Amino acid sequence: xxxxxxxxxxxxxxxxxxxxxxxxxxxxxxxxxxxxxxxxxxxxxxxxxxxxxxxxxxxxxxxxxxxxxxxxxxxxxxxxxxxxxxxxxxxxxxxxxxxxxxxxxxxxxxxxxxxxxxxxxxxxxxxxxxxxxxxxxxxxxxxxxxxxxxxxxxxxxxxxxxxxxxxxxxxxxxxxxxxxxxxxxxxxxxxxxxxxxxxxxxxxxxxxxxxxxxxxxxxxxxxxxxxxxxxxxxxxxxxxxxxxxxxxxxxxxxxxxxxxxxxxxxxxxxxxxxxxxxxxxxxxxxxxxxxxxxxxxxxxxxxxxxxxxxxxxxxxxxxxxxxxxxxxxxxxxxxxxxxxxxxxxxxxxxxxxxxxxxxxxxxxxxxxxxxxxxxxxxxxxxxxxxxxxxxxxxxxxxxxxxxxxxxxxxxxxxxxxxxxxxxxxxxxxxxxxxxxxxxxxxxxxxxxxxxxxxxxxxxxxxxxxxxxxxxxxxxxxxxxxxxxxxxxxxx
Numbered sequence: 001x002x003x004x005x006x007x008x009x010x011x012x013x014x015x016x017x018x019x020x021x022x023x024x025x026x027x028x029x030x031x032x033x034x035x036x037x038x039x040x041x042x043x044x045x046x047x048x049x050x051x052x053x054x055x056x057x058x059x060x061x062x063x064x065x066x067x068x069x070x071x072x073x074x075x076x077x078x079x080x081x082x083x084x085x086x087x088x089x090x091x092x093x094x095x096x097x098x099x100x101x102x103x104x105x106x107x108x109x110x111x112x113x114x115x116x117x118x119x120x121x122x123x124x125x126x127x128x129x130x131x132x133x134x135x136x137x138x139x140x141x142x143x144x145x146x147x148x149x150x151x152x153x154x155x156x157x158x159x160x161x162x163x164x165x166x167x168x169x170x171x172x173x174x175x176x177x178x179x180x181x182x183x184x185x186x187x188x189x190x191x192x193x194x195x196x197x198x199x200x201x202x203x204x205x206x207x208x209x210x211x212x213x214x215x216x217x218x219x220x221x222x223x224x225x226x227x228x229x230x231x232x233x234x235x236x237x238x239x240x241x242x243x244x245x246x247x248x249x250x251x252x253x254x255x256x257x258x259x260x261x262x263x264x265x266x267x268x269x270x271x272x273x274x275x276x277x278x279x280x281x282x283x284x285x286x287x288x289x290x291x292x293x294x295x296x297x298x299x300x301x302x303x304x305x306x307x308x309x310x311x312x313x314x315x316x317x318x319x320x321x322x323x324x325x326x327x328x329x330x331x332x333x334x335x336x337x338x339x340x341x342x343x344x345x346x347x348x349x350x351x352x353x354x355x356x357x358x359x360x361x362x363x364x365x366x367x368x369x370x371x372x373x374x375x376x377x378x379x380x381x382x383x384x385x386x387x388x389x390x391x392x393x394x395x396x397x398x399x400x401x402x403x404x405x406x407x408x409x410x411x412x413x414x415x416x417x418x419x420x421x422x423x424x425x426x427x428x429x430x431x432x433x434x435x436x437x438x439x440x441x442x443x444x445x446x447x448x449x450x451x452x453x454x455x456x457x458x459x460x461x462x463x464x465x466x467x468x469x470x471x472x473x474x475x476x477x478x479x480x481x482x483x484x485x486x487x488x489x490x491x
Contacts, residue, residue, distance in 0.1 A: 005131055005145045007124065007162060009155035014040050016151055018075060022108035025066075025081035025101050028053055037113050044074040052082055063089045064096035068104060077111075079104075092399050094119035098126025099466060105131065107146040114152055121161045124150065128169045129466040129473075134180040164294050168480055171290030172466075172473035178282035179459055179471035183258035183275045188230045188306040191257060191278065195235045195285055195304070201292040204238040218345040220324040224338040225307035227262060227315025234346060237288045237302040241295060242489045248299035249487050250356035251288070251479065252346050254339040254363035255281030255306040262309045262335030263317055276471065277339070279458030280362035281306065283475040290480050298487040301354050305342040309335070321420050325349060326442055329420040337425045339363045340435055344442040351444050358387055358448040358487075361439065362475060363455075368431030369405075370456040375464075377401035378474065379453035381436040387448040390486050391478065398477040399465060401457065411437045 042049040114120040225232035256277040281304035382388035395402035414426030426434030
């Protein structure tokens, strides 16, 4: 399924303004002094631009907002989009402009004039991110996503930046597609097959099946999936863009393809949304795709634990005691607290097998984080201030909401078990924190670690900053930036 549009780069040419485009989008400053493009269109449309920017409606708009003129006359375009801009504009203003243009473009043939815009890269990033739809299962006629022609003074100079943009956007879209898929399609087998396909991009992909997982002692992960007809798997994706001597960054994702809660069954209302409980694994996969497509000069290992949490005669029960790969015993109090069991085993395996320099896990882990932070921020937990601050800065630069949450040994008492080394839940209060405390027990001493609880940001009921309602792809851009700025070598 095609989810992104092709971008055509054209040299700066005023004659293009009179060609057959459905929409023409131009950037204008809030003044009566017009650049050459604006002057040309203003003349062709009998002064429509000057009239528009002198209006109170345009005056009220902020940088990056759009005023659309319908059927302006004098040009073939049906719509003329005026993007309010200022020399004081910031990168996120340019992304906002791109998003606003994309939301109105539908399946149009669009010409965007960016000749004087210093944030052209950001504008196009915003545009492409928002021009996404998931319509694979709709039987109505698909009219397509339209096309985008980008007019620049030096289009050849933009070829490399555009290639990088596409690599990142492709990773975001890959993540969104995975999260949006229904569980009857994206079971553990199909998920692993799609990840295997990434080997075509230069990633090394290894799939660990149940026999191998049992031999490794991943009983915590296997316990989650033992009630399902779909086999549990761990998929390892390796990108080797740096020296063999360079230790990798490890990314670990929770991949519960559907979460009923198991024997601790969830309420029926809203259970359909549990197709998104593999969001952490999807972000890891999308990030690995982006790194491969842009040929990042870094060593990164992406590991995802793929399971399905189902109630059946073979399902794990509340009260069961299991032994993790690490060797710790866990009393399962609630089978709906399954993601941390998956992560525990995969995190330990990642450290034992690959000895990474740093490790990040991502999971749609707790409803408690949504209560705390809503759908605007992911919860960030870390044992290392420098590493954590690097990620928070990357997330801020990409305008992906992230907020640091506390971890402390004072919460460990909530995980004490009478029968085993620990329980898998710590009670209702501080639920996101005790989940992080549980996961931290599977992080080796002195290993810089970040836990990202993305339950509130991976999938939303209404549109988010860069996406329509549904899967957001949150995290791919932030992780890509983090890798670029902190883990790439020989750039």
